[in-house]
Amino acid sequence: MQLASRTQTITPFYVIQVLKQVEALERQGRDVIRLFVGEPDFESPSAIVKTAQHSLQHEAQTYTSSTGIAALKQKIAERYQRWHQLDINPERIIVTPGGSAALQVAFLATLNPGDEVLLPEPGYPCNGNLLAMVNAVGVPVFLDPNHKMALSMENLAAAVSKRSKGLLIASPSNPLGSVMSLQQWQRVADFCKARGIHLFADEIYHGLTFGGLAPSVLQVDDQAWVIQSFSKFYGMTGWRLGWLVAPDSAVDACERIAQNLYLSSPTIAQRAALAGFEEGVEQQCFARRDELQQRRDYLVEVLPTLGLEVMANPDGAFYLYVDISRYSQDSVAFCADVLTETGVAMTPGIDFGGPCPRTSVRIAYTVDVERLKVAVDRLKTYLTLTHATDNR
Missing domain, CATH: 3.40.640.10 (Type I PLP-dependent aspartate aminotransferase-like (Major domain))
Known part of the structure; x- marks a missing residue:
């Protein structure tokens, strides 16, 4: 029995594929830093x-x-x-x-x-x-x-x-x-x-x-x-x-x-x-925004030192869109290898279309700054060892 033709045009949400990879690693006991899903590490306000x-x-x-x-x-x-x-x-x-x-x-x-x-x-x-x-x-x-x-x-x-x-x-x-x-x-x-x-x-x-x-x-x-x-x-x-x-x-x-x-x-x-x-809840939500800004500011400063350039003006949300062309022409393979080797999970640009989906990744700064520093250290080691020629 045939399905509707529209099912042939609906593409998968690739971030869900990343989630499956992340969960498989976590079941093995790996420490994975989740920088791929659009959900910060804040619980719903208690009120x-x-x-x-x-x-x-x-x-x-x-x-x-x-x-x-x-x-x-x-x-x-x-x-x-x-x-x-x-x-x-x-x-x-x-x-x-x-x-x-x-x-x-x-x-x-x-x-x-x-x-x-x-x-x-x-x-x-x-x-x-x-x-x-x-x-x-x-x-x-x-x-x-x-x-x-x-x-x-x-x-x-x-x-x-x-x-x-x-x-x-x-x-x-x-x-x-x-x-x-x-x-x-x-x-x-x-x-x-x-x-x-x-x-x-x-x-x-x-x-x-x-x-x-x-x-x-x-x-x-x-x-x-x-x-x-x-x-x-x-x-x-x-x-x-x-x-x-x-x-x-x-x-x-x-x-x-x-x-x-x-x-x-x-x-x-x-x-x-x-x-x-309620006024207190709204203030709490704005305080969380301020914490997100601290995370953004850290990454915007440090990522270019790794050869990862931020491609837009990230003035809101909790995402950075990053150019990886110095290291790869295949964002899917790049993200998969980074995840396997370092435990840092990012979303390949192929999920978002546009002019350069295979040379870009999305980083969601959905963990605190200390955790982001660990992620950056892992990325630095990976890029230095795996792409030493490109980093000269």
Whole structure:
């Protein structure tokens, strides 16, 4: 019995293959430093956990509205006012089971079979696969490796066709850590409006930026689609909770899609997330951001001394995108060998597409500085011994 043809175009998430390799080594008793998964070593804030425990003990865990608990939607709207001075109608907020579900709702609401969405690369690998699941097509737009992975408006324009229906941009970016300025968002918004295409903004790493809060696309385009998540800033990866800010005209359609796609988001996660907006919890999350900045600063200083150049301006998230061309033209083989020989796990650039996937790797600084120093020492020894000729 044949499977659907879309299954032939959905590519594997290579980081999961790295995870399997890591777990196999750990079962052998190896000490592996995990610098490959997008999940820092912070537990969910205790106030969030305690709120969940209280809810389990004292509240019925019944279905909620398909768009989310009203109190949670209100808190999200208030954060847009507090962080960006934006008045967002809570009715435009659709609470979803994670950021991926938010993107899925947005795609289902806007795209027909054969429609195209422009995807700057390197980028999050699941985006193209989510498009395939709605029978749409992701069109890669390569970022410029010679200019800190800048997005060229000329390249964007060249990628547009009569089937173009959207542009998806992440800020802060995975895997680059780069952040869109307000002026850059304005140029992109003008580009989309001039062509009548949807602007999708992946803002799931908001709050985790090192030069102040990142601008939201909603500051320049009130009708853009915003994908958000509780996973990163609030440390709630396993709770599976996110949200979508939809244009006014699309709210009804998104609600109907949500009703049929997943009925409602996890009740316990929604109630727990309410605690995330408490002042003390938010301060705790910003303190964690400051620790991430210390990790970034250490790596940005030391990696170039090993011949590993950082390819973008990593002003947010917790990733560095690193050029390994001095040592290898095969990022998959390079990462596999480094993992086997040193116990340092990184993600090969092949997972993220773009102009140089085989000569780049993503490093996630998801362990503390002392642990990062151990990783750097291991990498230094490996590169010196294995690539002595290249290091002369």
